[in-house]
Amino acid sequence: MQQSAVPELARTDTRPIHWVATATAVAGVIALTSLVQPGPATAAQPTTATEARPAPAPTATTPPGTTGVAFPLDCGPVKAVVARRTSGDLDGDGKPETVAVVHCDAAMGTPPDAVYVLTRNATDGTPRVVATLVQPADRLTATDLAIGDRTVTATLLGYSTDDVPSCCPDVKKAAAWRWNGHAFLRSTPADTRGV
Incomplete structure (x- = not known):
């Protein structure tokens, strides 16, 4: 009978100490992997013009507020x-603009309104007046203010003569303003009527 070139294998019976040693070794490997973390990913970015890149997301801006704005309105001692x-x-x-109806805080009567367009200053983002749609000298009260389809609309209440008391406007006009690239152009729809 020929002898095997490989010595006989040792006995393969396991004892509890073998299981404890194996469990300790596995726990050590798990603990070590939690301490060693890979570096940041460095994926290749597209380098040619033919590779598509996603468009940057548009930045949303908030409309300019009216707090702290110096309106070109002379109110004397009142605000x-x-x-x-x-x-x-x-x-x-x-970028949204804000349209504001502003008047002096009069104790009595109906002070005339002014209507201003505000935008944000390009350098520091503070709100500023860029256009006047209605002057206080026009002696109008602006109601039903709205913006739709890049057009400002309002109902203007006014007076047929200087003899009409400021409490009781007797003329009602619909008005609309649209930016033409250089200025706001006013249009008057056909529904102007007396009240």
Whole structure:
């Protein structure tokens, strides 16, 4: 009979100490892998013009507020009050403008309104007046202020003569303003009527 070139294998009976040693070794490997972390991923970026890159997400901006704005309105000893305001993109640049109806805080009567367009200053983001749609000298009260389809609309209440008391406007006009790239152009729809 020929002898095997490989010595006989040792006995393969396991004892509890073998299991304890194996469990300790596995726990050590798991603990070591939690301490060693891979570096940051460095995926290759597209380098040619033919490879598509996702477009950057548009930045959303908030419309300019009216707090702290120096409106070009001479109120003397009383302060200017923002009666109404609305916001929307009037020039198509993706950034909203604010339209504000402002009048002096008069104790009696109906003070005339002014209507201003505000935008954000490009350098520091502070709100500033860029256009006047209604002057206080026009002696009008602006109601139903809205923005739609890049157009400002309002109902203007006024007076047929200087003899009409300021409490009781007797003329009602619909008005709309649209930016033409250089200025806001006013249009008057056909529904102008007396009240």
